[in-house]
Amino acid sequence: MLLFVSVSFAGYGAVLYAKYRIAPAVLPLVLFTGTILILFFGGVLNVLTETTYVLFGGGLLAFCRAVYLFFRDRSLFSGMLSPGVVFFAAGSIFFILMLQDEIFLHYDNFSHWGLIVKELFQSGSLPGESSIITYTTYPPGSALFAYYIVSFTGFSESMALIAQAILITGALTPLFLFCSWKQPVHAASALFIPAVLLLVNSSSIFSLLVDPLLGYIAAAAVITAFYYRNDWKMMGILLFPMLSALVLIKDSGKIFLAFTVIWVIGLLIRYLWKYGGGWKETIQASLWSIGWTILFPLVFNLLWSRYIAEAYETSEYEDSKFAITEETLTDIDKSPEFIDQLLPMVVNAGLDFSSPLVQGMVLADIAALLTVIIVKATAKRMPLALLYTALTANVFYVIYIALLYLMYLYLMPQVEAEYLAGFDRYQSSVVIFSTGIIMVFTIRALMEHAGRSLRSWSTAAAAVLAGVLVFVPYTGEIQAFFHQENSEAAPRKAASSLLTELRQEEPISPNTRITVINDLGDSDRGFLRHLMRYERMSASTFIHTQCSTEKHQEQLTKDIGRSGYLMVIQITSGMQECLEADNSIEVDEPGLYRIEDGTITSTIQTEDG
Known part of the structure; x- marks a missing residue:
């Protein structure tokens, strides 16, 4: 055309x-x-x-x-x-x-x-x-x-x-x-x-x-x-x-x-x-x-x-x-x-x-x-x-x-x-x-x-x-x-791939609430937030790149409580500790997880994983 x-x-x-x-x-x-x-x-x-x-x-x-x-x-x-x-x-x-x-x-x-x-x-x-x-x-x-x-x-x-x-x-x-x-x-x-x-x-x-x-x-x-x-x-x-x-x-x-x-x-x-x-x-x-x-x-x-x-x-x-x-x-x-x-x-x-x-x-x-x-x-x-x-x-x-x-x-x-x-x-x-x-x-x-x-x-x-x-x-x-190079955009491929897999496995819509963890230990200046808004054409995604304070912990718990799914791009032991009170399974590796009533209940198995 x-x-x-x-x-x-x-x-x-x-x-x-x-x-x-x-x-x-x-x-x-x-x-x-x-x-x-x-x-x-x-x-x-x-x-x-x-x-x-x-x-x-x-x-x-x-x-x-x-x-x-x-x-x-x-x-x-x-x-x-x-x-x-x-x-x-x-x-x-x-x-x-x-x-x-x-x-x-x-x-x-x-x-x-x-x-x-x-x-x-x-x-x-x-x-x-x-x-x-x-x-x-x-x-x-x-x-x-x-x-x-x-x-x-x-x-x-x-x-x-x-x-x-x-x-x-x-x-x-x-x-x-x-x-x-x-x-x-x-x-x-x-x-x-x-x-x-x-x-x-x-x-x-x-x-x-x-x-x-x-x-x-x-x-x-x-x-x-x-x-x-x-x-x-x-x-x-x-x-x-x-x-x-x-x-x-x-x-x-x-x-x-x-x-x-x-x-x-x-x-x-x-x-x-x-x-x-x-x-x-x-x-x-x-x-x-x-x-x-x-x-x-x-x-x-x-x-x-x-x-x-x-x-x-x-x-x-x-x-x-x-x-x-x-x-x-x-x-x-x-x-x-x-x-x-x-x-x-x-x-x-x-x-x-x-x-x-x-x-x-x-x-x-x-x-x-x-x-x-x-x-x-x-x-x-x-x-x-x-x-x-x-x-x-x-x-x-x-x-x-x-x-x-x-x-x-x-x-x-x-x-x-x-x-x-x-x-x-x-x-x-x-x-x-x-x-x-x-x-x-x-x-x-x-x-x-x-x-x-x-x-x-x-x-x-x-x-x-x-x-x-x-x-x-x-x-x-x-x-x-x-040659296009952008080190700040490194999470893009992983985040987009996980979102594609989630769409294939679960009946989600743009309004489905998802919590995303990419544990950098610091802020990513809003990159993932804007990326997920672009990918989903909605503001129903909650982003967490660190959990080093009590305020971070409270916000993470709040977001998991109102989400149906968890997407993990990168995680460290510190973030795992923050998640302990909100899960019934161990969240220790990147992947997709179901959330029911504020609790991480199961892993979503994909064709690749």
Whole structure:
């Protein structure tokens, strides 16, 4: 079915290209983000399933129409087969093969990002009051795209990962907007850009985390805006789904929306300065830029806020962990000592030259600076677009790090802010964004500088060297990109296997209460709790990872008293002592046990045991 979904998307893309001659490298992202917006509307109107099938069917009809158009005009095919489209097709196939047997291991897949995709698939609607989702204010944008894919392929963790990877590939495709087959070496050098950006947060490809996705889409939006800098109508239409999707993917997407709007305003000033025009033209260009890039994305943000207020009786924006309210801005619940230490901590993390993220940005800046010098020295002109882009990207990076400082100061609990929880993940978004646009404009400047055959080869070599230069710091991330490793997820296989065996042997339902013991002697930070919520799609599982205090003992006894089954993943003598008062048999090894009236009565024999 994935093939038919691909055909449906291809149908829409081919018809749009045939009718409007939109740059082919932009089409995948426009279609994917447009799909997110349409599905979101369907979800708000409570017709998500119907919207899904109408979209799919419309794409198949569009494909039939495209076949007719392309046979009538064979030049359409060659025009659409740009370097970007080839990259998208090859990248999608690569990720399908790479991720086809992968499963979720990352904590956040179980706490929210994988959970919501499974919830959407099972319910066929946006989450509501009866949902198992706990992070109710998190926007559903990327999850809706994964839902669309798995609606036709059937739900599996590998297919959800593939869906997100295809969305990422679509977001990377506009990086090739300035490439053409006339300069094949330059186009090939552009492959270093997605290679670098994918390695910025290398292990994220095995999760549904959206922080890198924000950077990919924002960089694509900036590049698309520049490409259409003299066609404001087309620019606005193409940016509309991208920027609206940003605010529907994560709240921090609004930061990248602001960055893109600032970029668009700069392009507007350049356009009016360079081409002049009357007041009517000025107003028209301004309205297109403001309406499509600011107004409509904020409308989608408002729709999501209204949906939360109506769908959840007890959940509002103010309930969000990082909600910006009068209380959070006026009451800094942090110690004076921590406040004094926070700014140096954030600055040191943001400028940590031992980090490949910072090294990569610095080397991208160096490559851009060298390109400016080369072009100025040999062509006697200044590559202003590259110069302004590099300066802007670095300013955006500084602003983003400053905003992270404010987040840790005002919004994040001190117990998490003390170790800058999530800093690398948050930082990866802006590094992807800034490094990506710097690299694209560096290669573009070298492509424009190519003239005579000797200069063409020299600039092509320079483009390749620039890509290699920025890629070097990330070579240590290659292993993590191709091989999923997560030591914290070690209990996943055992817990899932025991749950499968229990379902085979006993007539349990999602509401059947189960106590799970994985005796680590310490907390697992909620990993098993979120895992079992994801596996069972209910909150009927009680997790115990230690029994070292009287309070632990009391809670364990209480949970066994209200459970029908006990699942033991790992147990020590200390935990056995805690269970002595609650069992009529010895619980001394991993396995499944029946509980009757608060007493562990028997072992459940499975086919394997």
